[in-house]
Amino acid sequence: MYHNIGGSVDYKLDYIMNDYGFKACDIIMLSECHVKIDRNHLQLLTKYNVLEEFSLVRLTGGCTDNTSYGMCLYVRKDLIQNNSGRLYEFEFVADNSSESFVYPTNNSNCTKLEISLFKLTTYVHQNFDVYICYLYNHPKNSFSLFWQEFKSFLKKHLTISNDNIIEKIIVIGDFNFDLNKSSIKQECSKLFDKYKFEIVLNANQLKSSTDRQTYIDWSMSNFKNDSNSLLKIDSYFYESIYSDHKPIVTNLKKNFLIKN
Secondary structure (H helix, E strand, O other): OEEEOOOOHHHHHHHHHOOHHHHOOOEEEEEOOOOEOOOOHHHHHHHHOOOOOEEEEEEEEEOOOOOOOEEEEEEEHHHHOOOOOOOEEEEEEEEOOOOOOEOOOOOOOOOOEEEEEEEEEEEEOEEEEEEEEEEEEOOOOOHHHHHHHHHHHHHHHOOEEOOEEOOEEEEEEEOOOOOOOHHHHHHHHHHHHHOOOEEOEOOOOOOOOEOOOOOOEEEEEOOOOOOOOOEEEEEEEOOOOOOOEOOEEEEEEEOOOOOO
């Protein structure tokens, strides 16, 4: 599950810990967590590592007061512990924070895009790797600058040939570009065409991901739900009482039509 919690994680964790929807997930990706990293990072990891049955495997933030920066990645312990019966194995790949897990926020060169990448190895009839990229694009970032940094990050960590990403990937997050606006939709279609992405959010849901009736939180992938796929993917909006953004739940399902 991905969620832009839109406020300090200090105040939102109590809600998350008591939300059965979140607790039913295997991976929880939070953005806009308002984390200031100005002391021992291990102390912060301990402070926020409070979700039962989950481990906080990655925590980033800003370096100033009232920062909106910060991403928290929680993974169910079964995915990162040795377990011969598990269906998935988790591996963190990279993000674009500094070596001290900080996004510089106090100068004109501050990062406008927070982006993280990890890999799931699935044991469904045969090994099958799926990369999951989640991001928070800050509101004042232009589409051209977003596209440049997004593309650069993917090229650095994935295999790209003739503008095609060889690996299977899901990209999910708050892009801060409203797909309800025709001009934005036209610009974003270039991104979709470039890397063969398709929106995988349930088409029957309303095209709104926030209380402001904007469609800025998406889930998209470069592999299709056809009969030959080892995995099927679907995403849908969940409801949140503590953020003006809707969480996005993404399911990866075993394709039982594929025979051993």
